[in-house]
Amino acid sequence: MKSSRCFISALFLSSILLQSGCTLSEVGSKTKGGVVKGASFLSSKSKKAYQTGKTALGFAQAEKKKAKPMTVAKKAFGEMPDGSKVSEYVLTNAHGMQVSLLDYGATVKDIMVPDRNGVYDNVSLGFGNLDDYREKSPYFGCTAGRYANRIAKGSFTLDGKEFKLATNNGPNHLHGGERGFDKHVWSTRVSETKTAVTFTRRSPDGEEGYPGNLTSKVTYTLTNDNELKVEYEATTDKPTVLNLTNHTYFNLAGEGDPTILDHELTLYANQYVATDETNIPTSVDKVVGTPFDFRKATVIGKRIEADHPQIKYGKGYDHTWVVNQKKGKPLAHAATLRDPGSGRVMEIYTDQPGIQFYAGNYLDGTFKGQGGKVYPFRSGMCLETQVFPDSPNHQGEDGWKSCVLRPGETYVHMTVHKFRVE
8 A cells, every 4th residue: 555655656756757858967956955835846847747647647636626706898888969878887806796887877777796517697777778777767777866856846055055956756845956967978987906986976056956965985996795886975065955865776686577565574673754745854753553653574575555644655565764873883784685585685784864765657668778677556666865855945953964065075975885695
């Protein structure tokens, strides 16, 4: 047995020497005290031969796969009527997760994540061409602003002056007006150090009725922990109101799947913002004993047709929940969404006081998505982190975070979407 081992060892060493062109004396001169463990004594040429010899003799061991590089790729997506070019930016992390972004509306177009079997699918609803985004989009994946959500009767008063805005949602103002931030092409900068893209836009004083020249930045970062971080920043030269958010429609079973009603949702909130029939806040109420209690994981479809006035007003869920905050924590865990079928899970963390859960109540099958499938009723849902609706008309009220931005101040907002499987 010993002689057999010696023979194999000798054969192994001979194979290395023959392939490397090294003599015994050359090898010996590289040792410390004549004996060095492993292959550290070999020259770079010899190391290659060492590995080849191991393979030839059946001694090769499986080595860990090196992580793939994280990348950002750019490609054309279309052209605006004024000739402005629109581009798509594809972020890919080391595990193969991808996020595709558009500079039109600083929009999230695709989010490709694996299911429990490692099969990737796009969990973000959207279109495959620019014209559909321009002409049809119900805010798919966009950055909504200047003020996301509603402002009652399209007016607010700031420092004693009344400002009039468009009423583009019944009697109210919605998502920045007739041509909000979602309908503009943003300037773009790709990070040199991270898998990130920053979109910047200057909104001029008086645009859509809002005061102040406002410069806004939105940075999307894809990490190797399968996190999509969204960071907002803005400054102004006059007092103004501001509420930025991302309006991605999610379906964790994959875009084109017919329903989100089988998803399980947890909202870490003890209260929600009740509204009138036009979705304008009337009070902040407790969730306990109502269809709005998602403190434990609950199937979305379980109570969405409940006989409750708030359900009727929203035609389902279209409300803001008050995120439970923990002292000393910069980001609060606002929501967890699960798709039992695929095993995909999305967790949302934010520094904002509210999260708007919209259950796709106005999707009606008239939109055909980029995968070629139509988007029927409640086939996508939004979880939008933000201040409360109509906050400009609740300035100074207890429990309402200020939405006012003044010169010299910087608006900041961070939300993290973390994807995993179960």
